[in-house]
Amino acid sequence: xxxPLWIEVSLKQLSRNLEAIRKRLKPNVKVIxxxxxxxxxxxxxxxxxxxxxxxxxxxxxGSIEEAIALREDGxxxxxxxxxxxxxxxxxxxxxxxxxxxxxxIKFISKLNKEASKINKVMPVHIKIDTGMGRLGxxxxxxxxxxxxxxxxxxxxxxxxxxxxxxxxxxxxxxNCQIGNFNKFIKELGKVGIIPEFRHCANSIGLINYxxxxxxxxxxxxxxxxxxxxxxxxxNVKPVLSLKSKxxxxxxxxxxxxxxxxxxxxxxxxxxxATVAAGYADGYPWALSNRSRVIINGSFFRIAGRxxxxxxxxxxxxxxxxxxxxxxxxxxxxxxLKITAEDLARLSGTIxxxxxxxxxxxxxxIYKS
Numbered sequence: 001x002x003x004p005l006w007i008e009v010s011l012k013q014l015s016r017n018l019e020a021i022r023k024r025l026k027p028n029v030k031v032i033x034x035x036x037x038x039x040x041x042x043x044x045x046x047x048x049x050x051x052x053x054x055x056x057x058x059x060x061x062g063s064i065e066e067a068i069a070l071r072e073d074g075x076x077x078x079x080x081x082x083x084x085x086x087x088x089x090x091x092x093x094x095x096x097x098x099x100x101x102x103x104x105i106k107f108i109s110k111l112n113k114e115a116s117k118i119n120k121v122m123p124v125h126i127k128i129d130t131g132m133g134r135l136g137x138x139x140x141x142x143x144x145x146x147x148x149x150x151x152x153x154x155x156x157x158x159x160x161x162x163x164x165x166x167x168x169x170x171x172x173x174x175n176c177q178i179g180n181f182n183k184f185i186k187e188l189g190k191v192g193i194i195p196e197f198r199h200c201a202n203s204i205g206l207i208n209y210x211x212x213x214x215x216x217x218x219x220x221x222x223x224x225x226x227x228x229x230x231x232x233x234x235n236v237k238p239v240l241s242l243k244s245k246x247x248x249x250x251x252x253x254x255x256x257x258x259x260x261x262x263x264x265x266x267x268x269x270x271x272x273a274t275v276a277a278g279y280a281d282g283y284p285w286a287l288s289n290r291s292r293v294i295i296n297g298s299f300f301r302i303a304g305r306x307x308x309x310x311x312x313x314x315x316x317x318x319x320x321x322x323x324x325x326x327x328x329x330x331x332x333x334x335x336l337k338i339t340a341e342d343l344a345r346l347s348g349t350i351x352x353x354x355x356x357x358x359x360x361x362x363x364x365i366y367k368s
Contacts, residue, residue, distance in 0.1 A: 004245035005276050006363045008331070009042050011050040013225060017236040018054055021219050024206065024234075029213050032199065034220035036062030036082060041282075041358040042224060042240055045073050046366045052077070060218055064089060067098040080125055080159075082218075084135050090114050094122060099158065101127045103135045105148055108155060115154035125159035125197070128184055130177040132163045139180045142187040150191060159197035159216070160185065167204040168229040174205070178212050204228045226340050226351045238339060240355060241331030242283075242362075246295065246323050248274040249315070258312050259304025264289055266303075270316045273300070275327045278309040282358040283329060286347035294328035294336050295321050330354075 021031065033056045034040075039047035048059060048070055058078045061067050067079045080099040085092075087110040093100045094114045102108050102124045115122040126149075127136035137145050139162075149157060162181050167174045181200055188195065199216035201209060206217045221228050225238040252272050258264045266272070275293065279285040288305040293313055300321075303314040315321040330338055340351040347354075 001363055003276055004247065005281060006243055006365055007041075007358065008241040008243060008365050008367060009046065010239050010241075011046070011366055011368050013237055014042075014047065014050055014223065014239045015054050017223050017225050017239065018051065018056070020235045021206065021217075021222065024210075025213060025217065028215055030057040030197065030216045032058040032060040032080065032216060032218045033223060034060040034082070034202075034218050036060060036066065036220075037356050038066075038360060040220065040224050040226075040352070041355045041360075043364045043366070044069060046364070048073070048075060058216075060220075064092050064096075064098065068092070068096055071096045071098075084127075087111075094118065094120060099123050099125055101125055101135070101161075103127050103137065105145075108149070108152055112152040112154045119154075121154050121156050123156045123158035125161055126157055126195075128160060128162045128181060130162045130180045130184075131173060132165045134163070136162065139184045142184045146188055146191045146193060149193065157188075157193055157195050159199065160188065160195045161197075161199040161216075161218075164200065164202060164205045164212075167202065167208060171208075174209060174212075178209065202228075204232070207232055207234055221352060224355065226355060228351070230341060230345075238331075240340075240358075242277075242329040242358065243331060244275050244277045244327045244329060246273045246313075246321055246325045246327060247276050247310075249321055249323055250274075257304075258314075259288075260307065261305055264304040264312075264314075266314065270314065271321065272303055273313045273315045273321050273325075275311045275313060275329075276309065277311055277327075277329055278307045280308045280359065281362055282354075283311065284343065284347040284349070284354070286349070287343060290346045291343060292338070294331070294333050294338060295325055297333055297336065299336060 033051050038044045060082045084103045087107040090110040091114045129136035129138050197216045198214040200212045201217040203222040222236050225236045252266050253269050256266045277283050285306045292299045292301045300313045300315050303312045340354040343354050344351040
């Protein structure tokens, strides 16, 4: 690791967060661990291995490529792709024994055809759109849909699910979704289709809507100790830390401009430290002149704009900070901490984006 930038992932804390989630659930409720987009930037395979050891029921991934990676690593359990896939790739689900999210009849038809070639019945989870407006059959077309589903002999409707867009802000709409989801399940029952699994609750849904747990939930962000809503009180802690090092320190005089656009001028003589992290690594440009880092047990503010590969930090007197000193961009030191939620607030985005956009080229160090 010549360029001093790395991510530390606490597998122990990941397991603790999973345990906290399980304590929130009734014994019969299964868990889909959402590990899409490289486990929200934490690393697909190491996270999956740890959660497998903890007896996770299902893995939810974002693409067939992630599902194949899990299979090639030796995972033999259930995997569901939580997105639509073009029907021309249906054979990959059969070949790698992966559960698709089904959002159109054309895909089901192609999957049924591929499964029939090897006399296999494929489990699927039907995605119902109750208000997200992104993927899935509209619940209002339930009668039309279930009549067609009965015609596919090599398809087993193992699960049915929906997704919440405003579980953090609009309980009336969310409860309406839950009600419509229940109505759809009843429609399935009228024609003899009784899915084994029913799931609605993402992280915030799991916390705020216990009546939406059904018999399966899909925690994502809270698995990694990041809260989807600052007001949420839930006993999880961050799994990920982002760290770098000071690579250069120089003395500057009062009124010296720092960085692109000359947006920062030193108010007094002192020192500027350059740190090996930038927006190409996923550290947001929007944090320019706004965020801070932790060096040697103290907070220091970013001076100037975030660069592609560097940030500059005003550190005062030279004797306080030296080249080679550790820098915490996300993480904690004793009673000081910087969270993904902090960076999201300062950069005008959501914590999901902060952690999932961290470059995959940054080395991950996994700690048990």
